Amino acid sequence: MSMIKRRGFLGGGLGVAGALALAGCDMPHEIAGGFTGIDMARGHALRDEAWRKAVPSAARRARVVIAGGGVAGLAAARSLRLRGIDDFALLELEDSVGGNSRGGSVEGVACPLGAHYLPVPSDNAPEVQDLLEELGLRRRVAGRWQYEERHLCHSPQERLFFRGEWQDGLLPVKDVSPATLAQYTLFSQRVQALQRDHRFAIPSLRVPLTPALLALDAEPFATWLDRQGLDDPQLRWYLDYCCRDDYGSGLAAVSAWAGIHYFASRHGFQAPSDEAGDRDAVLTWPEGNGWLTRRMAQPAAPHIHTGQVVTRVAQTRNGVEVDVFDLASQSLVRWQAEHCIVALPVFIAVRVVENPPARLRHAAAHLRQAPWLVANVHVRAPLADRPGAAPSWDNVIYGTRGLGYVDARHQALDPTPQATVLSWYRPLGASASDGTVGRRQLFEQPWSAWRDELLAELSVPHPDIAALATRIDITRYGHAMAVPTPGLLRQLRATEAQEGARQGQIAEGRLAFAHADWSGYSIFEEAFTRGHLAGLAV
Known part of the structure; x- marks a missing residue:
């Protein structure tokens, strides 16, 4: 068979x-087992309108509150510390920080609960390079950077x-036809030409959107492949696999820009x-990127509060109020701060930010x-x-x-x-x-x-x-x-341009926004860079 x-x-x-x-x-x-790692009921509890109407039973203060403890939130905390700001509080929904980059163990064996690797970053991501140097993962030897072999x-x-x-x-290469091999070569040539004529980089916020890139963003990857005559089943399977791997959806759902960016921003396509x-x-590590997030969290440990459901973020005349439901005490707590870094997924941020700014509503409508x-x-x-x-x-x-x-x-x-x-x-x-x-x-x-x-x-x-x-x-x-759907890149960049945002520094009054969502797709480098820049923006 x-x-x-x-x-x-x-x-x-x-x-x-x-x-x-x-x-x-x-x-x-x-076989033993069950669901673990993420408490889905906590996220769904945000639908409980009673929490929004509850009266806070306690008040706390910090200079900066970070809402969300994923990669972006941890990067923001690090960025604040590098600036000498240690009066901050990081509020996380789950019992541990790390977001999609958490690690865990099964029967004593360490393993990832989400993202499991980080490509060696290019010079387009100096913030990530600095983190790796800080963690002892790279060092300069005889004028050249070397990465620790045991972590590669x-x-x-x-x-x-x-x-x-x-x-x-x-x-796929075993016993494939000459026609399949020819299409592998053709796709490789198309990627090489696009790499030569246009700039692709990670993080993507460092690349200006040219008319050619916007044209790629406007159509599905599958449609672009059709126009190129790239219909081979093995090639299509591989490209679909790549899209599902990085974007969670297949080549019919993501934009041509995203499909090509997967290759052109890093290693190209090798026929x-x-x-x-x-x-x-x-x-990579046995626990995946949990190795990174645990080390990012260690210096911020005294400032991290887990089991916190953020229910409201509001700017006031003198600062910011952040209401959270503390799951341990089963009570509503109000944090008062000068600034808040909203390092939450956009679909949650638009729900909890009071009177959400236009760019947040716009992003939530399209993501x-x-x-x-x-x-x-x-x-x-x-x-x-x-x-x-x-x-x-x-x-x-x-x-x-x-x-x-x-x-x-x-x-x-x-x-x-x-x-x-x-x-x-x-x-x-x-x-x-x-x-x-x-x-x-x-x-x-x-x-x-x-x-x-x-x-x-x-x-x-x-x-x-x-x-x-x-x-x-x-x-x-x-x-x-x-999911980087067709047209999403244009929509997200349009809101930044209209608001005069600097590269990646999405701020609105006393609020700064940081999450990979603002790049339109989710990888460590995008989340970390935006979190770092948000720490500079407050």
Whole structure:
């Protein structure tokens, strides 16, 4: 049976017994697990209008309040500290900071709960470079920057299960036709030409929007590919995978600018016929980017308040009032400050900011959020493997709805076969750009259904996964990331231009806004840079 046909069976509503039987797996024993990491009920509690009408039972003061403890909020806290401002309070909804870059553990094995790597930043992101230097991840040797080898992703880095065996790299190459190879080369040439003629950079706020870039922003990536005659199924699958990986939605939902930016802002696109070049280095840790956020949080620890539901942010004649519901005391607390950095997702910020400014309302009206699921699977022994490339850090299965898995022990220096955790990623916004269907599925579908889907998918290359899995912990993100839909970049930049904002410094009176949403897509570099600049803006 071919993989495509098999995938149709596995996705067709069979129970785990039927799916695993088709994949040739043993029937699963009892596997522990459940939902963890994010308390979805806390976010939904913002809908409780009673909180907005409650009278605060306590008052607290700080020079600056930071609403939100994701990467942007932590970067803002660091930026304030670098300026010598230590009278601030950071308010976080969950029990730990880090946002989509939290880390955790399963059965004592560290693993990511969200983002799991950071590409070595270019000179377009000096703020991120400075952070890495501060954390001891890079240093200058003989006039050149060197990154700590033990934190760079070890080889082999990635592989693809395609046509019954593993191959190196994620671009399908095994027994593909000359026509497919020709389209790989054509797409590579298109990306190279766009890189040569236009500037692409991360963070994107450093790039002026030219008419050519706005034209790419205006149409879906799939439409642009159609016009280029790029219709090969293998190429389309790979590009769709890339879009779902970075943007949470497929190539029909994101803009052509976003689809090309994925390649042109970093490493380009390497067709098999291209000369081999240096591969972009990637920093990663067993707990993913949680390694970074934990270290960013340590100096700010005395100022961090978790379990805080921000319900209102209002500018007053003399400053800012920030009302929060303290989950520990079950009471409403009012913070009074000179300034507030709103490091919240835009869809939440527009709800809690009193009399929201026009640019915030405008951004909220145009942004769409992709839901995500991250499952961490503890396996008690190494898995059986199919022929081909050796086990890698990133392992992807062609034609599936998931994005494959990363191995938490890949960075370990001890070669002894041991238990490990596989982190499986599943975006749910590929078929609906507004994410409504995916969010409903994420909220309503029981843990056991996600367990069954995961086991069915990973059993194709690993037939013994059900027998070796001992626990599966699942983290749900209802609004994981902004989707760079067609026209979004123009809309977001238009509000900045109209308000005369400096690059990334989105301020409104005593409020400063900082979140990756303002870039239109969610990666560490965008969130960190905007948080750092917000700390300079107050």
